[in-house]
Amino acid sequence: MSLHIISHIARILSSFVVCILITSSAFSQSTPHSFLLPIDIPPLLSANYGELRPNHFHGGLDFKTQSIVGKNLIAIDSGYVSRIQVRPSGYGLALYITHYNGYTSVYGHLLSLNQKIDSVVKAYQKFHTKNIVDIHFQSHELPIQRGEIIGLSGNSGSSGGPHLHFEIRDSKTQNTLNPLLFYPQIVDKSRPKITAIGVYPLDSSSFVSQARSKKFYKVLTNKSEGLQKISEPIHAWGTIGFSVQGNDFMQGTGHVYGFYTVKLLCNDTVLYARRIDEISFENTADINSFIDYTEYAKTKRYFEKAFVEPNNTLQVYTHLHNYGKYSAKTIDTVTCEFIVGDFNENMAAVTFTVIQQPIHDTILSKLPPYPQKNSCKLPFTHTLQGFTFTGNEQTFFTDFTFTATVDTLNPKKRYHSHRYSIKSDQLIFKKAASIQIQSHVPKELQEKAIIELSNAAGAKSPILATFDEQGIASGYTKRPGTFGVVLDTVAPFVKPNFANNGNLQANKSLSFKISDNFSGIKEYNAYVDDEWVILNYDAKSATVYLKFADTNMQFNTKHSLRIEVRDMCNNTTTKEYSFFK
Ligand SMILES: [Zn+2]
Numbered sequence: 039m040s041l042h043i044i045s046h047i048a049r050i051l052s053s054f055v056v057c058i059l060i061t062s063s064a065f066s067q068s069t070p071h072s073f074l075l076p077i078d079i080p081p082l083l084s085a086n087y088g089e090l091r092p093n094h095f096h097g098g099l100d101f102k103t104q105s106i107v108g109k110n111l112i113a114i115d116s117g118y119v120s121r122i123q124v125r126p127s128g129y130g131l132a133l134y135i136t137h138y139n140g141y142t143s144v145y146g147h148l149l150s151l152n153q154k155i156d157s158v159v160k161a162y163q164k165f166h167t168k169n170i171v172d173i174h175f176q177s178h179e180l181p182i183q184r185g186e187i188i189g190l191s192g193n194s195g196s197s198g199g200p201h202l203h204f205e206i207r208d209s210k211t212q213n214t215l216n217p218l219l220f221y222p223q224i225v226d227k228s229r230p231k232i233t234a235i236g237v238y239p240l241d242s243s244s245f246v247s248q249a250r251s252k253k254f255y256k257v258l259t260n261k262s263e264g265l266q267k268i269s270e271p272i273h274a275w276g277t278i279g280f281s282v283q284g285n286d287f288m289q290g291t292g293h294v295y296g297f298y299t300v301k302l303l304c305n306d307t308v309l310y311a312r313r314i315d316e317i318s319f320e321n322t323a324d325i326n327s328f329i330d331y332t333e334y335a336k337t338k339r340y341f342e343k344a345f346v347e348p349n350n351t352l353q354v355y356t357h358l359h360n361y362g363k364y365s366a367k368t369i370d371t372v373t374c375e376f377i378v379g380d381f382n383e384n385m386a387a388v389t390f391t392v393i394q395q396p397i398h399d400t401i402l403s404k405l406p407p408y409p410q411k412n413s414c415k416l417p418f419t420h421t422l423q424g425f426t427f428t429g430n431e432q433t434f435f436t437d438f439t440f441t442a443t444v445d446t447l448n449p450k451k452r453y454h455s456h457r458y459s460i461k462s463d464q465l466i467f468k469k470a471a472s473i474q475i476q477s478h479v480p481k482e483l484q485e486k487a488i489i490e491l492s493n494a495a496g497a498k499s500p501i502l503a504t505f506d507e508q509g510i511a512s513g514y515t516k517r518p519g520t521f522g523v524v525l526d527t528v529a530p531f532v533k534p535n536f537a538n539n540g541n542l543q544a545n546k547s548l549s550f551k552i553s554d555n556f557s558g559i560k561e562y563n564a565y566v567d568d569e570w571v572i573l574n575y576d577a578k579s580a581t582v583y584l585k586f587a588d589t590n591m592q593f594n595t596k597h598s599l600r601i602e603v604r605d606m607c608n609n610t611t612t613k614e615y616s617f618f619k
Contacts, residue, residue, distance in 0.1 A: 073114040073220050074185060076145060076204045077101050081224050082291050084201055086381070087216040088314030088354075089296035090329055090340040094322040095314065097214035098144065098205035099224075101191075102291065107149045107200045109191040114143050119180035119188075122151070122159055123172045126559075126577035129203060130195020135182050136209050146203035149192025155180055156189075160572060160588060167570045169562065196578060208316070216298075216315045218381045228287040229384035230297055232257045232266050232376060236281035236330060236341050237274060240363055242408035244276025245397045250405055252330075254341075257284075257388050266388035271371075273393050278364045279345035280310075281330050282388075286380045297378040302344040302362065304374040304392070310344040310362035312354045324352045326466045327435035335465050344376070347436040349414055349468050366394040409463070411437040424476030425458040425521075433471050438464045445520075454479045454487065455511070457522035470514035473501075477511045477523040486527050486607045488557050489513045492520040500526070500557045502606060529609035530554040532601055535581070541618045543594075547585045548617070550601065557606035565600040566591050586619060593619060 075081055085100035103109045117137035124131055129146035133155070136142045151159060158180060162173055182188060193200045206217045218224060238252045239245050246253050255268040280302055285294035302310040327350040330341040345362035346355065364374070372394065377387045412418055414434040420427045422442045445457040455477040479487045489501040489511055501513040503523070511523050534550045542548060552559060552575070564571050564584055572588040575581075584599075591597060599615045 073141075073143075073206075074112055075221065075223075076112055076114055076143065077103065077191065077202055078110050078112055079104065081221075083224070083288060083295070084291065084293045086286070086295040086298075087214075087218060088298070088317065090325060090342070093325065095317045095325055096296070097317060097322070098146075098203055099217045101202040101204055103191045103200050103202055105200060107190065107192045109202070110187045111145055111148070111189045111191055111202065113182045113184055113186040113188050115139070116184040117143075117182050118177045119155055119175050119182060120177075121172070121174050122155070124159065124163070124574075125170055125172075125195060126575040127196045130197060130576075131189075131192065132195075133188060135188070136177070140209050141215075142207040142209045142212070144203075144205035144207060145189065146205075147192055147194050147197040147201065149190040149194065151189040152187055163572050164570070167563070169573045169575065194576065211318065213316050213318045216381070219315065226286070226288045226380045226382045226384060228289055228380075230284060230286035230295075230378050230380055230386045231259060232282055232284040232378060232386055232388045234283040234341070235268065235376060235388065235390065236283075236333070236343075237272050238279040238281065238330075238343075238345075239274070240277040240279050240345070244274075244278060246272070246274050246278065248273065248397055248401050250408065255390070266386060268388065268390045271391040271393050273395060274366045275394060275396050276366060278366050278392075279343060279362065280364070280374070280376070281341040281343045282376045282378065283339060283341045284378060284386070286378075286384075295380070297342075298381045299377075299379040300342060300344065301357075301377045302374065303377070304364050305372045307359060308357050309359045309364055310346075310355070311357035313356055314354050316353070318353070321352050324350050324435075324468065327468065328352060331466050332463075347414075349432060349435045364392075366392060368394060369396070370394045409439045412440055413437055418471075422458065424456060426474040427460060427471055428473075429467070429471040430469070432469045433467050434464050435468045436464070438462050452524060453522040454525065455523035457520055459520040460518040462518045465517065467516045470516045472512060472514055473521060475503075475511045475521060475523055477505070477509045479505065479509060479511075479523060479525070481509075483525060483527075484509075486525045486609070487511065487523055488526050488607060490522050490524045490556075491515060491517065492522075493517070494519070498556075500606065502557075524556075526555070526557040526605065526607040527609060528555045528605075529611040530559060530603040530605050532603055532611050532613050534613075534615060536615075536617065538615045539617065542586075543619060545619070546587065547583050548599075549581050549583045551580050552582055552603050553580050554603075554605045557609075559603060560606045560608075561602075561604040563602045565598075565602075567597050568600075591619070595619075 082102040083099055084102050085096055089096035115137045117135045120136040121134035131148040132146045134144050191202045206215050234254050234256050236254045237246045239250055257266045259266050299313045327347045333341050372392050375389045379385045414437050415431050418429040420442050423444050441461045443459045455475045484505040489503045490498050491501055492498050503511040503513040505511055531553045536548045564573050566589050574583045596618050601613045604610045
């Protein structure tokens with residue numbers, strides 16, 4: 039248990055005592071557990087804290103908002119607005135309130151802010167002529183009262199449907215905390231369920247089912263008792279790791295949630311135990327080591343590994359025995375058990391038998407050799423014909439395979455360098471490695487040049503690059519794949535959702551679609567009658583909105599509209615329209 043959590047729990051417990059003594063007195067209002075709910079409708083969750091997500095642990099609770107936008111959002115306590123972000127993706131429109139007891143509440147995917155806050159944000163956007171903003175405020179600028187309506191819930195940013203994403207952070211560290219620590223009224227009465235377990239041979243002399251590869255076992259449920267089993271015993275030898283897959287449930291919704299606690303025992307020894315109450319932003323991407331990332335990349339299934347890799351620095355582990363690795367090196371039959379729990383200690387458990395048996399020499403002689411691995415604890419550099427890959431002792435989560443090859447063919451003259459392929463058993467890195475590619479992009483075109491990364495399935499993604507005097511392109515990657523230098527000379531695409539010269543008298547806003555072929559949208563601006571106006575870009579629908587109420591325009595007259603959209607390689611599309619309003 040981290041010291042942070044001990045102190046949080048101590049704070050909560052002490053405030054609890056205070057509350058029992060002086061129930062409903064004014065004093066209890068400033069204690070953490072007496073935070074108001076952030077919404078004024080019955081709390082139903084669509085996601086809980088610490089759930090496994092791409093590249094991060096879910097940092098808060100997702101409150102359902104009855105499938106619509108526009109529900110009142112409530113300040114959980116007094117404080118002040120400390121930060122507002124307006125972004126086309128991520129949290130979209132997000133509001134941070136710093137409270138006076140050491141906690142900060144965060145509200146994401148908002149539809150709108152209350153009038154007082156909204157006018158401050160829009161004035162800032164207009165002053166800086168910037169649509170995407172991340173504003174930090176001093177404590178006196180926007181004070182907030184406990185219970186104040188601070189805005190309306192929405193679906194902005196990377197949101198998959200109307201809901202409130204809500205976090206409680208430690209104001210000092212900005213670490214996210216499990217909000218359920220503060221809301222004892224949100225009670226989970228349904229037990230979790232384990233759906234599968236995985237078994238992994240972890241070194242050159244380890245085997246699962248007489249093979250060097252991992253194996254998954256489906257878990258069968260006995261509904262009445264929550265006792266779960268697998269249908270066959272596991273045969274293993276050497277140093278073995280286990281993983282677990284499953285979900286938690288809550289009454290009143292059809293959503294599935296993540297486990298709060300996971301524990302693994304073999305022969306009554308606890309090998310692994312974790313609980314997710316606090317995550318730092320620095321560590322949250324270590325989820326890619328916490329889960330079986332290879333399996334996730336292939337099937338999108340999340341298996342939590344009950345063994346900890348050398349460069350995984352997560353602080354969620356409450357007990358580890360030999361990093362959670364199990365040693366099956368004597369002929370024996372042992373019983374192991376995964377026990378998972380939710381925040382209200384509803385539990386599920388699966389017991390399984392491990393038959394420990396060494397592999398036959400005849401089988402061993404037919405297995406492919408164990409691959410050569412590089413140490414993740416050492417700096418790593420690989421060079422090949424005009425290509426350099428440089429990692430450090432933080433780049434890889436664990437020891438890794440690495441090969442690089444070069445392809446000098448250049449179909450359709452698309453590439454301005456050779457193409458280099460990196461293959462590794464690590465499909466995602468902890469820290470980005472730097473790559474250098476010798477290109478032959480003419481100097482005047484270097485600002486349009488970019489490194490293209492193609493994955494094994496052929497999907498292409500851009501890596502921003504800088505060029506030196508010799509034409510060497512430098513960039514960073516967290517993934518293996520095929521790298522080559524390409525040009526992006528195609529400007530973004532703009533398509534209005536209104537008729538040019540049209541009459542928009544009845545409309546409160548106008549909108550247009552924007553997209554880019556490769557490097558991505560960097561900036562978007564619009565001018566009505568040559569004056570910069572605020573735009574709202576929703577990346578998931580590729581739509582930009584211009585609300586007439588956000589402008590200073592005169593009504594009942596003809597207006598000019600100029601739209602400028604720029605991509606990451608500074609290709610710009612400018613379009614001019616007129617409309618009557
Ligand atoms: Zn969320």
